[in-house]
Amino acid sequence: MLSHEEQRDRLAVSCPEAVPVSVVAGDPCFDQLRVSRPFRETYRHALGVRPGQKLIVVSSTWGQESVLASEDPATDVLRRALAELPADEYRVLAAIHPNAWYGHGGWQLQSWLAPLTDCGLLLPSPESETWKAALLAADGFFGDHGSLSMYSVALNVPTILGSFAESKIAPRSPMARLGELLPRLSQHRQVLPQLLEAVADQPDKVELQRLGGTVTSRPGESAALLRHLFYKWLDLPEPAIPASPRVVPVPPANPVRPLSPAAPPMYVSVVPVNGRATVARYPAAVQRRREERHLAGTHLVADINDPDSRWPGSADILLVPLGRSRSSRGPQGRPEAFARYPGCALLAVEEPEDGCLALLRNHLRLRVCWSGRRPWWASAAICASVVHDHVISGPDTHAPARVQVTIGQEAEPGLLDIFPA
Numbered sequence: 001m002l003s004h005e006e007q008r009d010r011l012a013v014s015c016p017e018a019v020p021v022s023v024v025a026g027d028p029c030f031d032q033l034r035v036s037r038p039f040r041e042t043y044r045h046a047l048g049v050r051p052g053q054k055l056i057v058v059s060s061t062w063g064q065e066s067v068l069a070s071e072d073p074a075t076d077v078l079r080r081a082l083a084e085l086p087a088d089e090y091r092v093l094a095a096i097h098p099n100a101w102y103g104h105g106g107w108q109l110q111s112w113l114a115p116l117t118d119c120g121l122l123l124p125s126p127e128s129e130t131w132k133a134a135l136l137a138a139d140g141f142f143g144d145h146g147s148l149s150m151y152s153v154a155l156n157v158p159t160i161l162g163s164f165a166e167s168k169i170a171p172r173s174p175m176a177r178l179g180e181l182l183p184r185l186s187q188h189r190q191v192l193p194q195l196l197e198a199v200a201d202q203p204d205k206v207e208l209q210r211l212g213g214t215v216t217s218r219p220g221e222s223a224a225l226l227r228h229l230f231y232k233w234l235d236l237p238e239p240a241i242p243a244s245p246r247v248v249p250v251p252p253a254n255p256v257r258p259l260s261p262a263a264p265p266m267y268v269s270v271v272p273v274n275g276r277a278t279v280a281r282y283p284a285a286v287q288r289r290r291e292e293r294h295l296a297g298t299h300l301v302a303d304i305n306d307p308d309s310r311w312p313g314s315a316d317i318l319l320v321p322l323g324r325s326r327s328s329r330g331p332q333g334r335p336e337a338f339a340r341y342p343g344c345a346l347l348a349v350e351e352p353e354d355g356c357l358a359l360l361r362n363h364l365r366l367r368v369c370w371s372g373r374r375p376w377w378a379s380a381a382i383c384a385s386v387v388h389d390h391v392i393s394g395p396d397t398h399a400p401a402r403v404q405v406t407i408g409q410e411a412e413p414g415l416l417d418i419f420p421a
Contacts, residue, residue, distance in 0.1 A: 266282060354380055386416055
């Protein structure tokens, strides 16, 4: 069963006796993806992709040279994507081959990836068709020599190879050509600029468009061809209803792990320019070294009750979430908190409407609140990071200030008011 005529040509060279019983029947999976493309926004909403966010799909086939199994540090793709892409601007989904799920067992795979799912990695189960919805919803793709990399190219999704097993690929095949055309993830450069280069360069690349056309030589015909063949073999009449590909179902739920009541520790950068502040946050738990270039100039924000003591013990900002502000570690317990955590510069007590009361070591108290319409990403944690930067860089921290805050170029900005409490 072949999806393209060129496969029959290669079959004639490698196994000519199989040619008479070969059938070119197209690709039913790709036909399903094609007819489902108009529903991209529906899939994005179901996967929890918010306005201004981008979805990155990381795919791994099975075997020793797949994205998950490769020992090459450049292919530490899942962790690097979560660690280096700003958490509020990007969501990352792992599409893992069912052979890997069932070869190791679901519990084992989920256990291995738990540190990543705790930091927001979406990990759909292999029984679902969520990977198809994710491909249609994707803004970028990291893959290997598995079929999803070819589907990604055919769907015109910017694609980077995190791993590629040339030894397992037929010479002069479309997959071999894919390995020649696509960029490889470099361990010597940050993930984000490599992704942005792929986004800028690939959509208009004629060679990739031609490569995408090699997925099937019978686009849209696979359902009819396969049904006709099967009923012919069974010597039964075909149903009168036309055979057509069905639409990819909407994922039933956002495939993430249950949320912890403790706010996740984040390294945060705040770039102020003329009354504006751009905030980028990176999950602290998946970072390897504080010296990574994307962490330059960041401060650490942690929940004051995080059970992992290394985070509150080294945080620049400690968060006291709403509901815990009346405890001994709330504003009444400020001296105790500052004494217990000598590295803490600011204690941020969450207030209603995602604002916060900022308490500093010098006894300065600042109230921070969102003005007007709050964007979806607004939080007390972001308030705390902005006011931390305001106190450090502002010439007069006692004067009221209004700051326009954004998490990226495409997300809706928010207005933050800072004034003495």
